[in-house]
Amino acid sequence: MSMRSTAVALLSISALPAVGAQTSFEYCTVCHGANGNGNVAIHAPKIAGIEPWYLKNQFAAFRAGWRGAHADDAPGNEMRPVAAILTDAEIERALGYVASFSPRSPAITVSGDVAHGKELYSACAACHGAAAQGNAALHAPALSGRTDWYLVTQLRNYRAGLRGANAADSNGQQMRAMAATLTDDAALNDVVAYINTLR
Amino acid sequence: MIPAFTRRRFLNLVGAAGGSAAVYQMAMGLGLVPVVARADRPDLAPLRANQRRTVVILGAGISGLTSAYELGRKGYQVIILEASHRAGGRNLTLRHGDLIDEIGNPRRCEFDPDPDLYFNAGPARIPGHHTALLGYCRELGVALEPFINDNRDAWVHDQALFGGRRVRNRDYITDTRGFIAELAAKSIKPQDLEAPLTRADYEQVLAYLRQLGDLDQNFKYRGSLRAGMAVHDPSAPDVLKQPLDIHELLQSKFMNLMSFGEMDDQAAMMMQPVGGMDQVPAGFLRKVGHNLRLHAQVEAVQLRERGVRIVYHMNGTRSVIDADYCLNCIPMHLMSGIEHNFPADYAAGLSAVPRGRLFKIGFQMKERFWEREHIYGGISWTTQDIQQIWYPPHGIHRQKGVMLGAYTFGEATGEMFARLTHPQRLQLAIQQAEKLHPGYGSYVENGVSIPWVRMNNMLGCAAAWSVELRNQWYRLLQAPTGNHYIIGDQMSYLPGWQEGAMYSAFHALADIDLRERQTAPSAAA
Numbered sequence A: 001m002s003m004r005s006t007a008v009a010l011l012s013i014s015a016l017p018a019v020g021a022q023t024s025f026e027y028c029t030v031c032h033g034a035n036g037n038g039n040v041a042i043h044a045p046k047i048a049g050i051e052p053w054y055l056k057n058q059f060a061a062f063r064a065g066w067r068g069a070h071a072d073d074a075p076g077n078e079m080r081p082v083a084a085i086l087t088d089a090e091i092e093r094a095l096g097y098v099a100s101f102s103p104r105s106p107a108i109t110v111s112g113d114v115a116h117g118k119e120l121y122s123a124c125a126a127c128h129g130a131a132a133q134g135n136a137a138l139h140a141p142a143l144s145g146r147t148d149w150y151l152v153t154q155l156r157n158y159r160a161g162l163r164g165a166n167a168a169d170s171n172g173q174q175m176r177a178m179a180a181t182l183t184d185d186a187a188l189n190d191v192v193a194y195i196n197t198l199r
Numbered sequence B: 001m002i003p004a005f006t007r008r009r010f011l012n013l014v015g016a017a018g019g020s021a022a023v024y025q026m027a028m029g030l031g032l033v034p035v036v037a038r039a040d041r042p043d044l045a046p047l048r049a050n051q052r053r054t055v056v057i058l059g060a061g062i063s064g065l066t067s068a069y070e071l072g073r074k075g076y077q078v079i080i081l082e083a084s085h086r087a088g089g090r091n092l093t094l095r096h097g098d099l100i101d102e103i104g105n106p107r108r109c110e111f112d113p114d115p116d117l118y119f120n121a122g123p124a125r126i127p128g129h130h131t132a133l134l135g136y137c138r139e140l141g142v143a144l145e146p147f148i149n150d151n152r153d154a155w156v157h158d159q160a161l162f163g164g165r166r167v168r169n170r171d172y173i174t175d176t177r178g179f180i181a182e183l184a185a186k187s188i189k190p191q192d193l194e195a196p197l198t199r200a201d202y203e204q205v206l207a208y209l210r211q212l213g214d215l216d217q218n219f220k221y222r223g224s225l226r227a228g229m230a231v232h233d234p235s236a237p238d239v240l241k242q243p244l245d246i247h248e249l250l251q252s253k254f255m256n257l258m259s260f261g262e263m264d265d266q267a268a269m270m271m272q273p274v275g276g277m278d279q280v281p282a283g284f285l286r287k288v289g290h291n292l293r294l295h296a297q298v299e300a301v302q303l304r305e306r307g308v309r310i311v312y313h314m315n316g317t318r319s320v321i322d323a324d325y326c327l328n329c330i331p332m333h334l335m336s337g338i339e340h341n342f343p344a345d346y347a348a349g350l351s352a353v354p355r356g357r358l359f360k361i362g363f364q365m366k367e368r369f370w371e372r373e374h375i376y377g378g379i380s381w382t383t384q385d386i387q388q389i390w391y392p393p394h395g396i397h398r399q400k401g402v403m404l405g406a407y408t409f410g411e412a413t414g415e416m417f418a419r420l421t422h423p424q425r426l427q428l429a430i431q432q433a434e435k436l437h438p439g440y441g442s443y444v445e446n447g448v449s450i451p452w453v454r455m456n457n458m459l460g461c462a463a464a465w466s467v468e469l470r471n472q473w474y475r476l477l478q479a480p481t482g483n484h485y486i487i488g489d490q491m492s493y494l495p496g497w498q499e500g501a502m503y504s505a506f507h508a509l510a511d512i513d514l515r516e517r518q519t520a521p522s523a524a525a
């Protein structure tokens, strides 16, 4: 009796399309928010408008375990399996998908001493550009218009060796050396507060 | 026209200036917001013949499906947008061939095709006092059967206890109670009794302790039938087990778990739907399935003068729906990444509450070996990462069974398992379970692992409210902003239970009903 009613009920649920979930290159918005504009609750930054070469570099870094493998890096650990599962062809499609996003200017959440930040930023401009517009030739991404809390996290990660610690990661290693010059948390906030003024 | 619009519009202006907390307080002042203290399943006023109300429901979780059913019955036009390939949300039952949609790790469930070989990866048990859920089961024809949640014949394992030797749950509980009762009987003196007890009650207190611990005439604990016999041999006289060493027993952290099955919502006997917990969403879908759109990922929620506008993405195209009301069970930690024009403080609340990290493993076992160990249902406990092993109460004496091989609540353990690969998770679970069931690994045919924090479109479990967060955000987020309502177990005092999800829907529905009733007489005239 009860077996019979189960079978009927099972039928009605398997009548729903059971397969055909999102292909993984479209997962991005679940974590990075609608249009890839970031979601602070997941610690996933804005990726809308990100440079395609920089995105590729980061996928390579996550795949190699240069990012997202350290025990103390919870958000990086969350991103890493996504990068790990995508084939090169899917990464190309993901680039196209990310390029379709409409970028928005993210909310300003970091405050600090802008004047001091400006002083500090003079050391950064060589690579990231005076307007923080980035420099492809130096593999340094744009920093303006990005989710500011994420920039602070990354500077902290570099300093703590959660990123840029692997000898094979030459881009990350360069940046890690630079982050080491920002000696305290206040300096991190100051420089990011200044970057916020460059939008 | 949307009821109470002009006054609400005024409130939206207040909202623009002062945030939705201001709106809420102002609205209470105007007597606009019904302070629905407790809303049991509401009896919504049916819409009148010429009246049209559209409601868009975001997420086909239990609260969304409950809302769709209640509204649809009363003439509201309902549409449910669900991002996933399936309805049900956290209510997930895995069977042969099902997709396990873990981000970065999608796989198929390899159980044999068989109605008893399923795994409830989310909810699995229903307490007898969850009357809303039980009521829907009755109404929707969802057959229930007993679920066994507590079993004194199951095992307890703790490395700190007898060097990790497993003991029966009944041994631990009987022997510790016996020794502690003996100790209490020895120590309490008539003159120690405090009001409302008096010296005259002394004999009764001793009688209670004797009963509690199964003590002998001299208030000594010498073992008890409750711990079971040394051997079960009906052809020979009873021989009691020797009591275990109380010093060892008291070292065990199992102390903190021994009353699990005595809790109000974890009773020994609970219920499960015959054939899997997803018979609950299946029951709702028989009523509202025609209103469901799968693969529909919501991208934007815009409050408008007259209702709510939703933008969603489906099969590569963007579509817009304008509706009078929106009931939203998308987890708040995901909603915070979706575009919206909510008041700033309401928006801030969305990312304020942390997400839970529950984790489960299910194994298909080629033999129901536990039945040979006299275990038919219930839970074994271990202080290792896997924490629990459950034995299926259905399919008894069949050849195979699907058992639960790990269920963890802790933040750190959940994260630890999430970071392992699927095969590593199974391996660790087998290795740990060997301590409770030697040879366990040899029975495993295949397994499923479900780290809720990594599951597509969920990324976590019920909102982990603290008292401080509740005080700060709960009322604000529970109240509507414009015609938008947050629902889901996240918006209840019972997160982590489907009953809580249903009550969140009742609260929102009662509010909508009140708004509709307030305008009904004039509108109808």
Ligand SMILES: Cc1cc2nc3c(=O)[nH]c(=O)nc-3n(C[C@H](O)[C@H](O)[C@H](O)COP(=O)(O)OP(=O)(O)OC[C@H]3O[C@@H](n4cnc5c(N)ncnc54)[C@H](O)[C@@H]3O)c2cc1C
Pocket: B058, B059, B060, B061, B062, B063, B064, B081, B082, B083, B084, B087, B088, B089, B090, B091, B121, B122, B123, B124, B125, B126, B296, B297, B298, B299, B329, B330, B331, B334, B338, B358, B359, B360, B452, B456, B457, B458, B461, B487, B488, B489, B490, B495, B496, B497, B498, B499, B500, B501
């Ligand atoms: C491991 C575990 C054990 C549990 N045990 C029990 C139990 O024994 N008994 C019990 O009663 N309860 C139990 N629960 C709790 C129960 O599962 C929940 O209370 C209930 O299922 C929550 O329903 P909900 O309405 O809040 O929606 P959810 O299940 O949270 O659903 C949210 C929905 O929103 C969808 N969504 C997300 N993003 C979007 C988007 N952008 N667009 C459209 N849709 C979107 C999701 O795909 C999902 O379907 C358990 C939960 C877990 C995880």
